[in-house]
Amino acid sequence: AQKVTQAQTEISVVEKEDVTLDCVYETRDTTYYLFWYKQPPSGELVFLIRRNSFDEQNEISGRYSWNFQKSTSSFNFTITASQVVDSAVYFCALSEGYSSASKIIFGSGTRLSIRP
Amino acid sequence: GAVVSQHPSRVICKSGTSVKIECRSLDFQATTMFWYRQFPKQSLMLMATSNEGSKATYEQGVEKDKFLINHASLTLSTLTVTSAHPEDSSFYICSAMQGGGNQPQHFGDGTRLSIL
Numbered sequence: 001a002q003k004v005t006q007a008q009t010e011i012s013v014v015e016k017e018d019v020t021l022d023c024v025y026e027t028r029d030t031t032y033y034l035f036w037y038k039q040p041p042s043g044e045l046v047f048l049i050r051r052n053s054f055d056e057q058n059e060i061s062g063r064y065s066w067n068f069q070k071s072t073s074s075f076n077f078t079i080t081a082s083q084v085v086d087s088a089v090y091f092c093a094l095s096e097g098y099s100s101a102s103k104i105i106f107g108s109g110t111r112l113s114i115r116p
Numbered sequence: 117g118a119v120v121s122q123h124p125s126r127v128i129c130k131s132g133t134s135v136k137i138e139c140r141s142l143d144f145q146a147t148t149m150f151w152y153r154q155f156p157k158q159s160l161m162l163m164a165t166s167n168e169g170s171k172a173t174y175e176q177g178v179e180k181d182k183f184l185i186n187h188a189s190l191t192l193s194t195l196t197v198t199s200a201h202p203e204d205s206s207f208y209i210c211s212a213m214q215g216g217g218n219q220p221q222h223f224g225d226g227t228r229l230s231i232l
Contacts, residue, residue: 037223042225043207043225043226043228044223044224044225044226045160045209045223045226047220047222047223050220091159091160103150103162103165104150104162104211104221105162106159106160106161107159108158108159109158109159
């Protein structure tokens, strides 16, 4: 069965600190997608990244970076030099197969608070 | 980019009322749409998968007679919460798949439903 675990329920750091959000997943499929979404207090889901199971290259986008490690079934997300606007709930998610018609399974989310 | 519009963004109504939520893909055709529910401080849980022109597929534990889904066109899916009760108060989010294959899902901004 597929499962996504975000062990960190809440994280609070001071602005400009780096912070890493952990994500561990379980799946029996060899082909799957992993995602990270941001949900600010307003509620909408903001897509951050999608990574397929055959692409283990780490990705960097501005202050955001992602570390995909199939050996440990992890897809961690790091925010460098955090800012107050980064405060939100972050969800890691998984969908099996290569079709986006597959349902997305979300982790429980990590609430990130950045203090000024 | 692909846009999914969800309407209304917020609904407050009395217990026993039926509420309809619309999910529209504005600039693409969506053969498949998904409906998720998110209770306060919890993760998103898939309720059902909606396919244009056919019956929706409901996840285990979701009452199909209470949550009516209609996907009558390639750009519109509706979720009707029938005879809503306070326990149905939640944040409902839809997503739509653009095209086929491995195109990403696009999420609406969600509908916050409050039943008094």
